[in-house]
Amino acid sequence: MIRKLLIANRGEIACRIIRTCRRLAIATVAVYSDADRDALHVEQADEAVHIGPAPATESYLRGDAIIDAALRTDADAIHPGYGFLSENAAFAEAVTAAGLRFVGPSAAAIRAMGLKDAAKALMENSGVPVVPGYHGESQDPDLLLAEAERIGFPVLIKARAGGGGKGMRRVDDGMALRDALASAQREALAAFGDGACLIEKYVTHPRHIEIQVFGDDHGHAVHLFERDCSLQRRHQKVIEEAPAPGMSEEMRYAMGEAAVRAARAIGYSGAGTIEFIADASEGLKADRFWFMEMNTRLQVEHPVTEAITGIDLVEWQLRVASGEPLPLRQEDLAINGWAMEARLYAEDAGRGFLPSTGTLTHLHLPEDLARIDSGVRTGDSISPFYDPMIAKIIVHAPDRATALTRLAGALGNVRSTGVATNAAFLRHLAEQPDFAAGRHDTGLIERDLGTLTDSRPAPDEIAACAALVLSGMLEPGASLDPWDSLSGFRLWGQARHFVTLHHRDQHWQVSFASSGDGTWSACVDGKILSLTVRRTGETWRLTVEGVTTMLHIVRDRDQATIFRGGDSWSFDRTGPLDGEHETTGGGDQVVAPMPGLLKVVCVSPGQAVTAGKTVAVMEAMKMELALAAPRDGKIAELLSAEGEQVQEGAVILLLEPEDE
Template structure:
């Protein structure tokens, strides 16, 4: 076995690989950019080396720098993780040319599956069914539009390179095809350096089911059963499970054999995933699945396969890369129970899942019966440079119902303060009726997004509690001070404080009066609510509001607080009364950057007349492209950015004025 490996990645996958390597007695070397100098994976590794700036192209995507560091530290092999260079055949080739082992498939196998159009040809020749569509070399926009019409709308435009939903657009109408093609090409070029696309028929109610495969250098290939990854938004997976609900033994065999044939066709070795789209209009049928693509790497969702098989897939990767045979034959593999994985992101579901940046002032997950894969700690910062994944929660149970209940409870017991996050969205999704009944499909989230992503406004009791707790009454008081022990009591009448809370742009001005030790009256909306605080515990307390007893958790940040109450998380900002810029820049007259990012396109100039809904600026940040549109009719009064500019969150990009009468 290797004595030292270098991990050419960051975040939770780097931490994941380090844990297995330590268990096997393998020393690890990490790499980091300037943005990750204090990251968890750097702390966990035996050694760590700086490879460049925060910009991925100058660090994690630099083949030369990574190879140089690996040689410098004496690594015998390089593990690419997933993302970045993991499916880059040139990187795999450079690793081998430098005399080290690449912990993944051969460069030839990566190239064979790297371009989706070429991969589909290989699959057709191997007897693996593929989705109807156009997979040729002609990239003329008019020609592709004709092909889409012949295939029949809706269609899916897909980048032929890469994965992760980048360069992918669904098009429902012929008149929308041109703009969608431009956006898909632009995104694909930025993500993979290849703007070529293919066109496929979009199945109206499909499921995304993938098969985990493993091959060794002796030509042996096995499959480790399926994962259902149908719960997606923007073609990115949200909750995955294994096995797939409703899967029959006949269909599992058919899909497994097809995946093995796919891997054998390209002499595959190491971990890989063959992804299928499944037409479930008549239920799961053995003749209704179609090859989409093969990911020539470990998948983000591999923990659910580990949970149902009891295997460590990273250990398998290391052994295969070291020249060892597969640890088990197909007949020795079996499914045990059910598993789910939920991806926790720094993003705001109520704002179209915009990525969120900032400091994780509070981060806690349940300790029991939940596997946590995270690359960040409490106090770390979510930067705009990389994927905003915070953690993955994986649970296992004897049955699907038991595992799903455990997932829901694990999400309820997870708490994050400091950045917007999707915990509440995931909790609702785990309880969504169709999903809970075992009927997921790739369009479920889009159909139910208004219900799943809605931000429930706090009731008067929650606002009153937030006002009281914003005074800091749960903070530890110095012992032995008789004056502080009296709390907010004073001799001459009641002590009162005016408290201003902001939640999502909604302002609450309240008056809090102290009636005694831990007794308050909160004046809110013409009402007076009595509040009593009691039963303090670490991180929270019990309270009585207007005769109702509640248990709550409090997460404090430098600029506000998060109240966890009745299974809901309510974020409140405490405006600085001395801040003259408190007025939001997000009014109808100004278009602001909703997150730090790069200005990709500016579609207007000063003086241009625009209509409500017109695209004005296209931004890119955290692997996401966002189009900012006009909120009303008007004229561009001023334009403050140009293409290629880096902007901070809140930057005023342009201003509008009413059209002349």
């Protein structure tokens, strides 16, 4: 068995691997960049080695530094996790050449499945059904346009290397293909070092269903059933579940057999995933699914498979890498119950899912309601250098309906401040009627995006509660005597306190006075409320007109965040001389919405542009962000250069002023 394992990754997957290693009494070595010096995975490992600056290209993607760290710490194996170097055949070769074990498949297997075009050809030869498309070498835009027209629109442009939705674009007509191809190639080159793309037929009612496979060095291969990953946004998985709703035993058998056949075709050893696309226009059928790609690594969504099978997949990886045979045969495996996983990200769903950076000033994850796989805690920073995942929230139940209820309940108990999260969006998605009924496909989120991202305005009683919190009147020992402060001054009548609040695009003028015994009379923009606010441990009880609800409140100086029933509102206290809150951008300028690399500048001074035209492309948190002209006009000046690292709010360019 492996004695000491170096984990060539970070965040939640590094912590996840450490957890299994502890149970198996395997010593662990973490690696970290400058940005991760105080990270949770560094704290949890037995040893940790610094490998470079914050950018991944100078740290986590440096195979030589990682191998050197393993040799220096006397580790005998390296686990790549997922992402970074996990599907890099050259790295796997270098690990074994250094006399270390690579916890993953052989370099030959990674190469066989690493390029989607070659993998599809191999699958066709092995009798695995493949999506119609162009998988050739040419990247000539004219040829690819002709192939797209032959296949028939809509089509999907896909990077032939890598995964995770990077370098992937849906194209509905020939006019849009060239720009989409150029964007996909840039993103693929930045993410995988290979900008080549292929084109596939886009299935209009697709379900994304994948099969977990496992092989060993003794010629055995099994599948551990399916996962449904159809809830996606921009080809990134959002909520996954196992098993797949609507799956018949006939189709499960056919997909499982095809997946094992694919693994055996390349002599696969270790954990892998065969991804299929199924046409769900008439329900799931055994003759209407096609191979898309193979991920030669552990998947982000592996916990749902662990939940329904009772198997620790990381333990299986370590045992297979140590030369042991698979612990179970196919006939020993069975499905138990239903599992779901939601990916909690630092992103603002109300602002187009813009990644959010900053410090997690408060983080509560519902460990009493769900399995939580996380690599951060209160006080940690979400940096622009890596994927903005905060945690994976996993539930398991006897049936799908109960699993959905548990997932929504767990998501409603996520509480964080300091950065925006997609918790409310995920909860709305878990309660979405079509998803609840199992009628979803990969286009569901886009079709219902407005409803899913709609944030509830703050109710008056919540604003009144926030005003009380920010005034300090709910603090222990707070005095109600107006002579103790300059607030609440009056000539006649009851002493009243005044607070001005701001939340997103809402503003309130709130005044309040004590009625005694914890009851307050509040005036919120002219509306009179009588409310009682009492604290019990970590929770607060708000009573308005005889109705009591439970709150959680987090205060940070002049900001208070109130959580109730899965919704949250963050309020800032503003002074009478403070200006209106403004959003960046608009008018005569284009600004960076977050820190990142200015990848492409598409315009030059004097050039005419129309509103909505892409003028620049940024790269941040492994995503491309297109920046658009705010109005028709001419470019007056470029203030940031292509290739420059810019901060949030930096002005990229100016438009010439509009004529009066």
